[in-house]
Amino acid sequence: MAIAVRVPELGESVANGTIARWLVKEGDRVAVDQPLVEITTDKVDAEIPAPVAGVISALLAAEGETVDVGAEIARIEEGASAATGAPAAKPVSAARPSAAPKPAAAAPARQPETPAPDAGRASPMAKRAAEDAGLSLGSVTGSGVSGRVMKADVEAARSARESAPPARSAAEPLPALAAKAPAKRSAASRAAQEAETKARFGSYAIQEGDRVIPMSPLRKLVAEHMVYSKRTSPHVGTVAEIDMGGVAAVRDAQKRAFEEANGFGLTFLPFIVHAAVRALREFPALNASVLEEAIVEKRDIHIGIATETDKGLVVPVVRNADRLSLAGLAAAIEDLANRARNRKLTADELKGGTFTISNPGRKGNLYGFAIINQPQVGILRMGEMVKRPVVRSVGGQDAIAIRPMMHLALSYDHRAVDGAPANGFLFRVRELLEEAEFDL
Numbered sequence: 001m002a003i004a005v006r007v008p009e010l011g012e013s014v015a016n017g018t019i020a021r022w023l024v025k026e027g028d029r030v031a032v033d034q035p036l037v038e039i040t041t042d043k044v045d046a047e048i049p050a051p052v053a054g055v056i057s058a059l060l061a062a063e064g065e066t067v068d069v070g071a072e073i074a075r076i077e078e079g080a081s082a083a084t085g086a087p088a089a090k091p092v093s094a095a096r097p098s099a100a101p102k103p104a105a106a107a108p109a110r111q112p113e114t115p116a117p118d119a120g121r122a123s124p125m126a127k128r129a130a131e132d133a134g135l136s137l138g139s140v141t142g143s144g145v146s147g148r149v150m151k152a153d154v155e156a157a158r159s160a161r162e163s164a165p166p167a168r169s170a171a172e173p174l175p176a177l178a179a180k181a182p183a184k185r186s187a188a189s190r191a192a193q194e195a196e197t198k199a200r201f202g203s204y205a206i207q208e209g210d211r212v213i214p215m216s217p218l219r220k221l222v223a224e225h226m227v228y229s230k231r232t233s234p235h236v237g238t239v240a241e242i243d244m245g246g247v248a249a250v251r252d253a254q255k256r257a258f259e260e261a262n263g264f265g266l267t268f269l270p271f272i273v274h275a276a277v278r279a280l281r282e283f284p285a286l287n288a289s290v291l292e293e294a295i296v297e298k299r300d301i302h303i304g305i306a307t308e309t310d311k312g313l314v315v316p317v318v319r320n321a322d323r324l325s326l327a328g329l330a331a332a333i334e335d336l337a338n339r340a341r342n343r344k345l346t347a348d349e350l351k352g353g354t355f356t357i358s359n360p361g362r363k364g365n366l367y368g369f370a371i372i373n374q375p376q377v378g379i380l381r382m383g384e385m386v387k388r389p390v391v392r393s394v395g396g397q398d399a400i401a402i403r404p405m406m407h408l409a410l411s412y413d414h415r416a417v418d419g420a421p422a423n424g425f426l427f428r429v430r431e432l433l434e435e436a437e438f439d440l
Contacts, residue, residue, distance in 0.1 A: 003052050005074040007067050010041050010347050016068045017041040018217035019061050028056045036074060039067075040217040045311065045343060054078040064217070129154040135161075151292060152232070218312045229374045233413040237369040240426045244385055244404045246436025247271045254440055262331060268385065269305075269359050270330035272408070275432035276380055277301055277321045277329075280355060283425035285417050287354045289375040295416045304353030304373055305333055307340045314340050315373055317353040327440045358382065367407035377416045380429075383407035 010017055017039040024036050035047040036056075054076040061073040126149045130137050133154060140157045142149035206212065215223070251266055258266040280287045284297045301322040304315040316336035321329060339345050356379040358370045367383035385406040392401045408429060412422045 001078050002057060002075045003054065003078050004072045005036060005048065005051060005076060007039065007069050007071050007073060008046075008048065008347075009069055010039070010046055016066050017046070018221065019063050019065050019067060019073070020045070020217055021063060022059060023047075024056050024059075026056050026059055030054065030056060030076065041221055045218070046347060048073075050076060052076055052078045126151045126154050129158075133158040216311070222312055225374070226371050229371050232374060233372050233377070234415060235369070235372060235411050236414045236417075236419070236422070237409060237411050238419075238423055238426055239367055239407055239409045240430045242406045242408055242430050242433050243390070244268070244406050244433065247433055247438070248404050250436055250438050258327070258330075258440065262327070264330075264334050266330060268406075269357075269382070270326055270333060271433065271438060272359070272380075272382055272429075273303055273305070273318070273321065273329050273333065273357055274326045274438065275429045276355070276357060277303065278432055279425050279428040281322060282428055283421050285421040286378040286412065286425050288377050288416055289354075290377065290413065290416050291375075298354045300354065302352050302354045304356035304376075305336060306356060306358035306370070306373075307337050309341050309343070311343070314345065314350060315353060315356060316340050316345055316349050317351065319352070325440065326438050355379070360384075367409040369409050369411045372411055372413055377413035378422070378425075379411050380426075381409045381411070383409065 007017060018041070020038040020040045022037050024030060024034075030036065030050040030053065032051070032053050033049040036050055037048050039046050039048060056074060057077045058075040059073070060075070061067050061071070067073055126140075126142075127137065129151050130140065130149075135154060135157060137149055137154075140149050140153050142153050247268060251268065251271070255266045280301050285295075287301055288295055288297045290296075300320060303318045303321040305318060306313060306315050316339075318324070318329065318332045318336065321332075324332060336345070336349065339349075353373065353376060355376055356370075356373045358379060358381040360368070360382065362384060365384055368381055370379045370381040372379050383406055385404050387402050388405045389400050390403050390405065391398050392403070393399070394401075408426065410422060410426045
């Protein structure tokens with residue numbers, strides 16, 4: 001009996017992944033839970049295990065191919081032996097069969113375009129918008145989970161159809177090349193997009209001494225996710241200057257005892273997270289997501305911590321961060337960061353974040369605005385902490401003092417958050433850090 005191996009859920013808002021490397025070949029005998037393939041997404045690298053013991057009868061996706069969650073990528077003949085296994089399977093090709101073929105009669109020839117979504121593949125608002133615009137849903141690529149067409153996709157397709165001139169000069173600004181999230185794209189549509197870009201803007205001629213570095217599958221997915229976020233959310237930024245003298249004093253007084261008790265050092269990051277969590281309780285507009293034409297303010301506070309690894313940036317999530325003490329936050333952050341760098345995170349630990357904090361480290365420079373981690377509406381980026389002269393009031397008189405100063409930069413989604421709550425949130429974070437009333 002042939003058992004299908006399918007791509008499992010790989011994390012929130014992850015609709016597909018890229019086959020990085022097959023660990024088996026056709027005809028190999030495998031045991032239950034033996035790793036079969038490595039799949040890369042913009043959030044995590046995952047190994048898919050064998051659901052049963054048997055012989056690999058077919059590999060249905062090639063290395064480097066993008067596959068959807070739920071797609072069939074291999075078949076295993078359960079209980080077969082290598083000598084008496086299933087008949088030779090078709091060779092792996094870039095064109096894989098449909099993940100879930102339907103019993104209805106198929107068209108006589110495979111069409112290269114993305115299949116038209118059925119009633120379950122488009123939201124009601126998307127259908128209504130498509131009717132109003134005179135668009136066929138089959139011509140719109142969806143940005144929702146598993147390619148579901150949303151209202152924003154229809155509006156973007158209509159805008160592209162109405163505003164695209166027959167030709168553009170190289171001096172014109174680059175419009176969005178794809179009105180869709182990083183979901184399923186056919187090889188034909190990807191090639192057409194690349195050809196269009198090259199035709200309009202030319203290509204750089206490689207010069208002697210240039211070093212060409214092909215994008216890894218993870219880098220490509222991160223790039224798509226960042227472009228999608230900038231295209232989806234109107235980013236606005238605001239900056240606060242924080243006197244970290246009080247926090248530094250608390251840390252200096254506690255760091256030795258803390259390290260002896262916990263086995264790792266106490267950094268400034270848990271203080272920032274603790275202050276941000278408290279401020280999010282007071283300003284829930286920042287702990288939210290945009291869902292079609294509604295704003296959902298989340299009850300739980302799950303903080304994503306942007307972490308750099310040797311394979312790129314990942315964002316593991318500290319769950320229920322508002323229920324943890326400062327020491328508990330420090331332990332959770334340390335554990336997630338270590339496992340992220342050692343590639344030990346699970347997909348569940350990379351999903352469900354409601355707000356993100358980014359810490360570039362000691363060489364973070366003055367400040368910078370980070371790109372919002374969709375579907376969240378805000379991200380807080382730490383700047384470098386440096387000692388600088390500032391004016392302080394001492395005994396009713398102004399005086400110049402040397403203080404450890406840090407800039408915190410907030411990027412927020414102006415669809416969901418106005419300036420008043422965004423600035424109020426950041427001001428409250430500043431107050432909490434300068435008051436420095438932390439209890440480990």
